[in-house]
Amino acid sequence: MNKTELIDAIATECDLSKAVAQRALESVLSNVIQAVVNGDSVQLIGFGAFSSGSRAERTGRNPRTGEEITISAAKTVKFAAGKAFKDAVNK
Structure with missing residues (x-):
């Protein structure tokens, strides 16, 4: 949809x-x-909760060259499904 x-x-x-x-x-x-x-955070009972999080800076690898690169820190968005939502999906 x-x-x-x-x-x-x-x-x-x-x-x-x-x-x-x-x-x-x-x-x-x-x-x-x-x-x-x-x-x-935004909590919608029965649906889920939206919140922000953070991801620390980390070392990654360029898959093409194998070279190590630094992946900078970033803010992220989290969604945690509520119990009623999970139950509806698992029926």
Whole structure:
């Protein structure tokens, strides 16, 4: 399912126009992104939790040449699925 299909599903299930469903979805996504950027976590009970993390600088290897390279530190985004989500997938 892509974003357009998700908007169509939301519009149908909630009896909304596609434009309103799109604005609602985009608002949810932008608020989740902004919260994680600010260092907060977003917990949606039954669905999961979004949070930020960090990855330390490490040494890697160029697969083409075998040369060692330094991979710089980076911020990452984490998602941990909630129990209800996991249970639904494992049925």
